[in-house]
């Protein structure tokens with residue numbers, strides 16, 4: 001062994017580190033990572049305009065795959081940085097962490113999903129140009145990434161210092177870049193993804209104009225909501241029966257936290273609470289949401305008592321009663337945010353609970369004091385009382401979903417084939433379509449950790465069904481009993497008996513319907529099961545291609561030619577019309593064996609989109625559904641989808 005000296009320590013210089021390990025900075029080099037480098041630039045522009053400097057951001061997707069983000073803020077500083085000896089613009093785009101957030105004196109709270117800075121975008125672009133309009137002048141600088149003569153990768157290198165390019169009468173910043181195809185092989189920015197996020201940002205930053213232009217297709221959209229998250233609540237409630245016309249909008253701040261809240265009740269039976277911290281969606285909720293719920297419940301009960309809307313002998317209502325049919329958007333801004341949870345989308349800061357609860361009670365008190373809003377309080381209370389009544393009725397029905405209850409035990413016998421292992425984190429529950437597939441699954445499984453629950457019929461569509469109606473459905477009761485988590489207000493993820501809940505249905509329309517029904521039930525009545533990542537869809541093969549000594553299973557139409565070629569002359573094809581056609585060994589081998597199977601994890605990345613989709617596809621507005629299908633259904637995309645996930 002030779003001596004190890006300081007010179008042997010590899011010093012990754014600045015942006016080269018980003019190239020070497022992009023995942024460390026942007027999570028993945030997949031489609032999400034590609035959008036991530038755009039959001040870094042958009043977040044910076046948003047920080048500027050959301051703090052009152054300028055009012056619009058325009059994003060243009062060019063034909064060559066490059067993208068432009070232009071704002072009318074003050075312009076990134078162009079003077080020479082005292083220690084870096086470079087212009088502020090150059091520092092922002094070449095120094096890791098220098099860009100995005102500047103310092104807290106510049107902006108009170110800075111938003112943004114990511115906070116790794118604009119230099120990461122530069123490092124992962126083939127070229128990037130910045131133009132700044134400021135001080136009556138126009139300035140520009142260009143960067144590029146290339147291999148030097150020794151084959152070493154150079155990233156985000158400026159071709160020279162920031163130059164003066166003439167005079168200008170406006171102010172603002174324009175950033176253009178081409179994501180590097182050596183990093184994001186073959187991937188393209190997606191109009192729909194960008195459009196959805198811009199709409200959300202427009203709701204969250206009232207009055208800011210966000211424009212999206214696609215030069216490839218000529219498509220254009222502009223988002224601007226003067227009502228901010230109040231308009232957001234209306235948008236979420238489109239197509240639902242609203243209990244009052246105008247959403248309630250409250251805003252307040254204390255030393256540490258700025259809070260905005262908008263809510264409106266609908267005639268639905270579940271709630272839809274969407275929360276954000278610094279414009280970042282907190283899909284798993286967290287302390288701010290807990291604070292909101294606690295404050296809301298406490299205020300409502302107190303108000304009801306004071307105004308004699310709850311009699312002395314009546315018990316307090318619970319949070320879920322007040323939240324029946326509630327649509328709410330909570331947006332807070334604070335510094336030093338900490339994330340927790342399975343997908344790091346749960347706010348952890350304890351102070352957020354305390355402050356939000358205090359602010360909610362304070363503002364609700366102001367709002368409901370005096371006579372103007374008495375009627376509204378009564379509407380909310382009546383809805384909650386209705387919910388409490390149903391809850392009481394459902395409690396009785398629910399008793400029979402407890403496994404220990406003898407009646408229910410009897411019900412489950414012959415349905416659930418449990419596994420012998422008792423550790424939830426190693427246990428899997430297969431919910432299987434049909435008795436015959438259920439039979440094969442029972443025989444084919446590894447009984448040490450795999451349990452099987454066959455479904456005879458189709459479970460009830462839980463969308464817009466009250467708890468008592470949902471519980472009247474036998475298939476659903478068996479699912480609840482098997483999972484041991486209980487449901488709705490009493491749901492407790494800690495009691496989950498199987499950490500993987502796998503839906504196994506046929507690859508046909510009926511199977512898709514069953515998947516949709518089960519996901520709707522979990523979404524409405526056990527949402528945490530989804531946000532916690534416990535729900536999966538099993539993918540059975542579509543074909544078997546075989547001859548005497550060789551067998552291949554094929555999971556999508558696109559893989560079929562390749563499989564045929566591989567098996568070669570004399571091949572035969574069997575098309576599986578359903579799970580039931582497979583014998584136990586085949587089912588194990590193709591769909592259940594952890595070593596070989598493909599599972600799709602059902603996640604909740606876009607809560608707004610999910611809510612809208614469930615309402616449209618599973619709700620009772622047939623016209624809305626028709627319209628959606630006419631606009632979006634492209635049955636070729638099923639294959640595309642399968643291709644994506646089976647990788």
Ligand code: 0RA
Pocket residue numbers: 044045048071073074075076077102106173
């Ligand atoms: C720091 C200070 C100033 C402006 C900005 C940052 C700024 C950054 C970005 C990023 C995208 N667009 C932006 N616009 C502005 C203010 C400097 C001054 O007071 O002149």
